[in-house]
Amino acid sequence: AQSVTQLDSHVSVSEGTPVLLRCNYSSSYSPSLFWYVQHPNKGLQLLLKYTSAATLVKGINGFEAEFKKSETSFHLTKPSAHMSDAAEYFCVVSDLSGAGSYQLTFGKGTKLSVIP
Amino acid sequence: SQTIHQWPATLVQPVGSPLSLECTVEGTSNPNLYWYRQAAGRGLQLLFYSVGIGQISSEVPQNLSASRPQDRQFILSSKKLLLSDSGFYLCAWSVWTSDYNEQFFGPGTRLTVL
Numbered sequence: 001a002q003s004v005t006q007l008d009s010h011v012s013v014s015e016g017t018p019v020l021l022r023c024n025y026s027s028s029y030s031p032s033l034f035w036y037v038q039h040p041n042k043g044l045q046l047l048l049k050y051t052s053a054a055t056l057v058k059g060i061n062g063f064e065a066e067f068k069k070s071e072t073s074f075h076l077t078k079p080s081a082h083m084s085d086a087a088e089y090f091c092v093v094s095d096l097s098g099a100g101s102y103q104l105t106f107g108k109g110t111k112l113s114v115i116p
Numbered sequence: 117s118q119t120i121h122q123w124p125a126t127l128v129q130p131v132g133s134p135l136s137l138e139c140t141v142e143g144t145s146n147p148n149l150y151w152y153r154q155a156a157g158r159g160l161q162l163l164f165y166s167v168g169i170g171q172i173s174s175e176v177p178q179n180l181s182a183s184r185p186q187d188r189q190f191i192l193s194s195k196k197l198l199l200s201d202s203g204f205y206l207c208a209w210s211v212w213t214s215d216y217n218e219q220f221f222g223p224g225t226r227l228t229v230l
Binding site for chain 2: 032034036041042043044045046049090094103104106107108109
């Protein structure tokens with residue numbers, strides 16, 4: 001079985017300061033991990049993905065995440081927050097299910113607020 | 117390039133009325149299709165997924181049903197809506213790769229049941 005824990009339901013940062021959104025996962029197999037972003041009343045957009053290649057993954061809009069197997073973490077970071085980064089972020093794990101297919105498990109989301 | 121459409125974008129329905137939400141995908145063949153519901157403060161809940169025409173798997177017992185009459189069309193329905201059916205409904209598609217399942221999401225439908 002797989003699970004995802006987003007450690008903060010809400011994070012607030014000032015514009016221009018670093019962003020850190022935390023995610024821990026559990027998985028029975030070697031997982032693939034994703035971060036999605038959702039702006040209000042919009043669908044989810046893929047920010048970045050880890051699929052067993054480089055452990056430091058760069059995504060769109062200056063975001064990056066590092067896969068740390070020993071810590072079972074996949075935290076999302078950005079050096080300098082922009083007002084347009086205000087949104088909800090979901091950490092997602094993709095793993096083999098018992099039926100042999102790949103299922104996604106979503107975290108409950110972290111709402112990022114950016115203060116001018 | 118692939119695109120995914122959902123309609124309507126917003127919907128307000130009375131309790132006990134029927135529901136039909138439609139999702140279509142362009143630019144790909146034989147996709148896997150998914151319906152999710154996002155309720156306030158509860159994250160995304162997978163409702164149904166389909167790996168082919170007429171093949172529907174239900175993840176959660178509920179008041180809803182899904183159908184896939186064509187390869188790139190996925191419909192979410194209900195005969196009688198409940199207040200608890202309110203939420204943001206997202207359709208997604210994916211294709212299998214060798215070792216992961218990246219999903220692409222539509223713009224969503226905001227359903228309010230009164």
